[in-house]
Amino acid sequence: EVGGTGVAFDAVESLCRQWACELGPLGIRVVWLQTTGIPEALHDPGGVQPAYGTSHPMTTGEFVAWMRDKTMLRRLTTLADLGDMAALIASDRAAAMTAAGMNITCGAVPTR
Incomplete structure (x- = not known):
């Protein structure tokens, strides 16, 4: 539904x-974070968001609800979630982690 986004994400994972x-x-570790859309990071100048395969453009509220409804937890990743996970990955508690991604998508599963 979001075009080549999945292919781009796979390319980033391969590069990492x-x-x-x-x-x-x-001694350098490489770890990446996989998130959902983060509503706090959206810039909403009052316009509409792209259709993303829904066949109609969406308001920001509709777009956030559409993303949220695609997750198993029925919520989206927050900036606080992202910061907490980045701190964990950077800490000695994750010293054995490399060549891996941390999935903080609230259970989002791409669908067609």
Whole structure:
């Protein structure tokens, strides 16, 4: 529903895994965060959001509800969630983690 976004995300993951292979011997970890859309990060100048496969443009409120309804937890990732997970990944508590993504999508599953 969102065009080539899935392909782009897969390419980013592949690139991160390659970096982990190259940088691991230097003691550098590579970990990425996979999130949902984050409503607090949306800039809403009062316009409409793209259709994203729904066949009609959406208001920001409709867009947020559409994203939220695609998650198992029926909520979206917040900036606080993102910050908490980034802090965890950067900490010694995740020292063994590399070449991996942290899924903080609230259970979002891409559909057609």
